Amino acid sequence: MTNNQLTAKGQLRHFLTIEGLKKPLLTEIMDRAEQFSGISTRHVKKVPLLRGKTIVNLFFENSTRTRTTFELAAKRLSADVMNLNINTSATSKGESLLDTLHNLESMHTDMFVVRHNQSGAAEFIAQHVAPHVSVINAGDGCHAHPTQAMLDMFTIRRHKGHFPNLRVAIIGDILHSRVARSQIQALSILGVGEIRVIGPKTLLPSDCETLGLHVYHDLESGLKDVDVVITLRLQLERMQGALLPSSREYFDCFGLTEEKLSFAKPDAIVMHPGPINRGVEIASAVADGPQSVILEQVTHGIAVRMAVMSMALGAQSELNEI
Template identity: 55%
Template sequence: MTTERLRHLTTLEGLDRATLTRLLDRAEAIRRDGAPRDLLAGRTVLNLFFEHSTRTRTSFELAAKRLGADVVNFDVALSSTHKGESLLDTLHTLEAMRLDALVVRHREDGTPDLLARHARSAVAVVNAGDGRRAHPTQGLLDALTIRQHRPDLDRLTVTICGDIRHSRVARSDVHALATLGVGEIRLCAPPALQPQPAEFPRCRIFDDFDAALAGADVAIMLRIQKERIADALPDDGAYFLRYGLDARRLALARPGCLVMHPGPINRGIEIADEVADGPQSRILDQVANGVFVRMAVLAELLGR
């Protein structure tokens, strides 16, 4: 992609460094200085979530409202999709109401791209998470959080641990961090939850969490995507013993290692309370940055 203004945001894969940096700089400027509360006055943003969400849906709603846009939260449970209406018919029906942006979360990979391709209007499509493929605004907010605390990205070692195979967050994080020039990216998971190495050519893949964490500057923990796993699930207690982040394991990382998690957290399974709530945790920073990043994305796509 070029550094021209974005039309949609469905993935970070293929996005150039200049564009990524521009979005992060804009989010940081909004965090520091705020943004005009009428920037998106007269614009309408519709949240179209086919999967449950707390952080992403709420932060998109706050982001749009803080920029002056009108926001509609589409209730899929009460919609005509339950009467057999196709996704594209739903799209065109909503377009006829003159929307400016459609924020989409869906269980199927590629759904936001499908909507962007078939849109008949100038509506901007933002991916709020599709299947296990991409979660671009999460990748941006994670990159922003790391950059705020460790700006020397080319010297960092970032370890991502958990259910990598089914994680759209891991994919978007890797796309963002690799493009921004992070020195080393490590992925750690049990063999059954590891990705195909060809998916992540820039990453080192581990099944030993202690080894993956040794000397790391950032540890990003992921939950097991139980809703996407067809095979037998790992036992929670056994999983924590091998792949849970507790104080002992955190001591293997570099002093001051940032602890991150996209949420929702399963305490005592992927992370211990003492770490999730400890002084190195940046989990709530991620939540706060989610609003600033989504403001930056909506301003980029819709700002006049």
């Protein structure tokens, strides 16, 4: 299997999935995000790295946070940004997805930031764009959400420093979560000591153990001695299809409360990719509590996305001029 997100020299061309990337590249993304994070607090929140570049946010699925942070990241890099929200029902056939793409491409777009409800959509688009166009995956179905994973890694690194000694627990709907898939891959590449997943069997992939994950079905044992607790958003449609009986029962078993959090290490941080369902997967007291870094994640999202966009558009050489 070829990794078509990298150029022949191993530089980032597209950013579709964490799978197959090497540790130095992930570290480079985080280092670069570190440099960019200062810009947001400056008086003039802009650098001219992507001046004259056109970036299209192509969202086939609703999103507020991800789209806005991508938009802000692009604007802070001085790119021109266009937001397109496309109703998936209007493009239910593959050829019209390609038609949309080629139409936008003919407007001399340099980058597509794509969110789509189908796994593999970003990969598909990357296979069909012109050679000079980069594709950033902003979430495809249940497959991957690599910029979210990288902003999570960035957040963990800021709080915990090194990865190898950490125990990280991910709670909730792993089966349908593109965030969890990308996090697990990033954590593995960065050499985290132990990755745990906690949830009912209906929400865990059947072959978790073969992926090197430690599987738990209750928070008490699953959170013991953990450094990082990641709760996932529970899609409320999971009550359909008999995956769960009710959100109340889910909260009873897997909702992160202060009491449950006390099983983790005292200095454990609590993360959530958002948007939060308070009282479903996490109690307000925890989400707003001292161990929560949830809002920091959002802030970090801008710097990490600036890093990925600037790398993919080959602006490496100019970085030193910031």
